[in-house]
Amino acid sequence: MGRIHGAMVGALGLMSAFPFSLAAQRRVPDQTAIDAYHATVARAFSVSPDEVGILSEWPLDPDEIVVVLFVARNVGVSPDAVASLRSSGLPWANILRTYSVGPGALRISFPTGIGLGPLEETYRTFSETPRNSWASIDLSDETVIALVNIRILARQVGVTVGRALRTWGGEGDFVLVHQRITR
Numbered sequence: 001m002g003r004i005h006g007a008m009v010g011a012l013g014l015m016s017a018f019p020f021s022l023a024a025q026r027r028v029p030d031q032t033a034i035d036a037y038h039a040t041v042a043r044a045f046s047v048s049p050d051e052v053g054i055l056s057e058w059p060l061d062p063d064e065i066v067v068v069l070f071v072a073r074n075v076g077v078s079p080d081a082v083a084s085l086r087s088s089g090l091p092w093a094n095i096l097r098t099y100s101v102g103p104g105a106l107r108i109s110f111p112t113g114i115g116l117g118p119l120e121e122t123y124r125t126f127s128e129t130p131r132n133s134w135a136s137i138d139l140s141d142e143t144v145i146a147l148v149n150i151r152i153l154a155r156q157v158g159v160t161v162g163r164a165l166r167t168w169g170g171e172g173d174f175v176l177v178h179q180r181i182t183r
Contacts, residue, residue: 118170
């Protein structure tokens with residue numbers, strides 16, 4: 001019993017020193033990757049890199065800045081107003097409703113037959129809901145971030161929305177997706 005107990009304690013010690021969870025092993029983008037992603041976002045919205053830099057000072061994930069700019073551009077408000085709502089903890093779905101941006105404004109026409117992965121359920125909801133009722137569809141934060149990023153990155157980097165979707169695959173953030181598709 002003593003050797004088994006000792007082996008278990010040793011294994012637990014190793015596990016704490018070297019985490020094996022997927023979340024712990026997920027690659028975190030470095031500042032160079034974040035800066036390159038933000039430069040692409042700045043070009044997409046014809047804003048200065050300085051403005052994107054100011055927005056990055058809000059407590060938001062780097063790949064949410066594109067959503068801030070997308071919403072602000074669509075409704076004609078200051079990006080800081082959108083960033084303020086998001087940093088207060090408001091879900092993206094509530095922010096979209098606040099500014100009357102319906103889920104249909106985020107919907108992307110993907111090629112027929114493409115695997116939608118984590119967006120499958122959202123697109124099933126779109127297909128089962130009459131277009132005039134799409135405003136009632138609640139999108140998760142992950143879905144809002146994904147749809148805006150896939151649209152903007154595909155257009156700005158010059159890849160198909162299918163490639164941007166496949167590169168993301170529901171895992172990782174869009175800074176890393178940008179890094180992968182611009183190599």
